[in-house]
Amino acid sequence: MGLYDGPFWRSVSERRLSLQCCRGCGAFRYPPGPICPECLSEDSDWQPVSGKGEILSWVVFHRHYLPAYKPPYNVIAVRLDEGPLFMSNLEGVAPEGDWIGRRVELVYATMPDGFVLPRFVLAN
Amino acid sequence: MVKPRHRRTAAIIGVGHTDWVGDWVRTRAGEKPADSVGYAARAFRNALHDAGIARDQIDGLIVGPTTPYERMGELLGLNVRWGGQADAVQSVTQACMAIEAGFAEVIVLVYGNNQRSGGTQYGGPNAMGGGAYLSYVYHAPWGLTSQGGLYALMMRRYQSERGFAERDLGEVAVAQRGWASLNPDAIMRKPITIEDYVASPYVCEPLRMLDYCLINDGGVALVIAEAGRARTLSQRPVFIEAIGRSDLNRNATSLAPRLLDLYLPAQQEAASASFEGAGIGPQDIDVVQIYDSFSVHVPLALEGYGYCALGEAGRLLREKGIGPGGQLPTNTAGGHLSESYMQGWSHQIEAVRQLRGECGPRQVPDCRFVHYSSDVAGKAMSIIYGR
Numbered sequence: 022m023g024l025y026d027g028p029f030w031r032s033v034s035e036r037r038l039s040l041q042c043c044r045g046c047g048a049f050r051y052p053p054g055p056i057c058p059e060c061l062s063e064d065s066d067w068q069p070v071s072g073k074g075e076i077l078s079w080v081v082f083h084r085h086y087l088p089a090y091k092p093p094y095n096v097i098a099v100r101l102d103e104g105p106l107f108m109s110n111l112e113g114v115a116p117e118g119d120w121i122g123r124r125v126e127l128v129y130a131t132m133p134d135g136f137v138l139p140r141f142v143l144a145n
Numbered sequence: 146m147v148k149p150r151h152r153r154t155a156a157i158i159g160v161g162h163t164d165w166v167g168d169w170v171r172t173r174a175g176e177k178p179a180d181s182v183g184y185a186a187r188a189f190r191n192a193l194h195d196a197g198i199a200r201d202q203i204d205g206l207i208v209g210p211t212t213p214y215e216r217m218g219e220l221l222g223l224n225v226r227w228g229g230q231a232d233a234v235q236s237v238t239q240a241c242m243a244i245e246a247g248f249a250e251v252i253v254l255v256y257g258n259n260q261r262s263g264g265t266q267y268g269g270p271n272a273m274g275g276g277a278y279l280s281y282v283y284h285a286p287w288g289l290t291s292q293g294g295l296y297a298l299m300m301r302r303y304q305s306e307r308g309f310a311e312r313d314l315g316e317v318a319v320a321q322r323g324w325a326s327l328n329p330d331a332i333m334r335k336p337i338t339i340e341d342y343v344a345s346p347y348v349c350e351p352l353r354m355l356d357y358c359l360i361n362d363g364g365v366a367l368v369i370a371e372a373g374r375a376r377t378l379s380q381r382p383v384f385i386e387a388i389g390r391s392d393l394n395r396n397a398t399s400l401a402p403r404l405l406d407l408y409l410p411a412q413q414e415a416a417s418a419s420f421e422g423a424g425i426g427p428q429d430i431d432v433v434q435i436y437d438s439f440s441v442h443v444p445l446a447l448e449g450y451g452y453c454a455l456g457e458a459g460r461l462l463r464e465k466g467i468g469p470g471g472q473l474p475t476n477t478a479g480g481h482l483s484e485s486y487m488q489g490w491s492h493q494i495e496a497v498r499q500l501r502g503e504c505g506p507r508q509v510p511d512c513r514f515v516h517y518s519s520d521v522a523g524k525a526m527s528i529i530y531g532r
């Protein structure tokens with residue numbers, strides 16, 4: 022992890038997902054970093070986000086690359102309502118047909134090693 | 146805006162590559178025929194022989210990203226007055242810049258990669274730069290560690306945004322295999338059909354095994370000379386007519402250029418810079434070379450660089466065709482999917498060979514202009530080669 026990543030993962034472990042937010046212009050920033058790409062301000066804080074968004078794209082891996090991910094498993098790209106794009110996984114019931122545009126909401130998954138990951142389920 | 150001045154300031158006078166087919170057989174049998182600098186050195190010898198010049202004519206050296214600069218120069222016995230390290234398309238660009246600036250007159254570009262025998266990981270815990278990169282923190286925890294995964298995400302957006310059909314993607318693999326079947330230097334030469342494509346297993350759905358590039362050992366080298374020197378040194382120089390470039394860096398880690406833009410603004414800007422620079426248009430191009438680590442690069446580039454309207458690549462692939470006998474010959478050596486995965490370098494030497502007219506059964510008749518394009522990670526590059 023880099024110098025700016027701590028607060029993100031801490032917020033996940035506390036099940037209160039927060040993203041870095043620019044105090045200069047109000048833009049949410051993800052991944053976190055030293056300055057705001059919109060206005061170049063260094064001034065920022067961490068704000069909880071709604072955890073709501075929509076699926077921009079999705080894939081299904083059929084190859085075993087990682088011990089924790091036995092294929093087949095999905096990866097989704099979510100556009101959060103606050104703006105940033107977020108890579109994650111869809112848990113629970115999968116949509117029929119095209120996943121793009123489906124509304125999703127945040128859940129917290131505990132991995133076998135105890136690590137907490139932000140994931141998504143289809144919104145009601 | 147000042148126009149680039151590099152038009153026909155430099156020409157390629159020599160090309161060479163290693164024994165991709167032989168080394169494929171040897172590495173599959175567990176042998177290690179060479180290391181990365183070894184492959185680059187073999188390609189260098191071949192390019193020097195092809196150029197027909199003495200080694201002491203060379204005064205510039207650019208090495209690919211996979212070999213250390215100093216060791217490469219040491220092995221090739223080259224003391225030079227200018228040097229650098231870059232990927233395929235940047236190497237050609239930097240050579241033109243150095244020649245234009247007067248830093249060097251005859252520059253050799255060398256690339257070698259033992260990615261097969263050396264076990265380079267393109268997916269898994271050590272892929273995508275491992276822990277050194279943001280993607281390891283913001284993609285890998287969710288199981289996204291491969292370039293294939295990124296291009297599969299892009300393919301889904303492409304299907305949704307522009308109506309591209311999954312089955313049409315198979316036309317790319319089939320066409321390029323058709324070219325490869327005519328190329329004795331291609332590793333995969335057995336012709337395939339759309340049915341073979343549809344039967345090929347998914348690696349990262351919607352991309353199948355046949356949408357992925359090979360992973361093989363080898364090397365490529367080119368000799369680029371100042372235009373005047375090129376005319377005296379070579380009977381058949383191939384000129385760099387124009388180069389265009391456009392980079393999408395904003396929100397790159399969260400994949401916005403890939404998923405929201407499909408790289409289109411960068412492709413269009415690079416295309417217009419290079420076509421305007423060369424004074425020609427897509428209709429004047431005889432052979433298209435497209436960086437194809439994955440097949441999906443090809444339809445995206447055909448639309449983005451102006452060979453058809455947006456959303457029309459599927460029809461172009463089906464009806465006009467990009468394979469042997471097709472109206473838009475593309476990746477005529479077989480590309481990264483079927484010839485050899487040399488990270489863009491092999492496309493440059495195929496461009497040169499087509500323009501020289503030495504491609505045998507896969508030769509495109511009266512080839513006058515070749516267009517190379519790449520759009521890796523939203524960095525669009527476009528080079529027009531001519532005689």
Ligand SMILES: [Zn+2]
Binds near residue numbers: 057061062
């Ligand atoms: Zn700001």
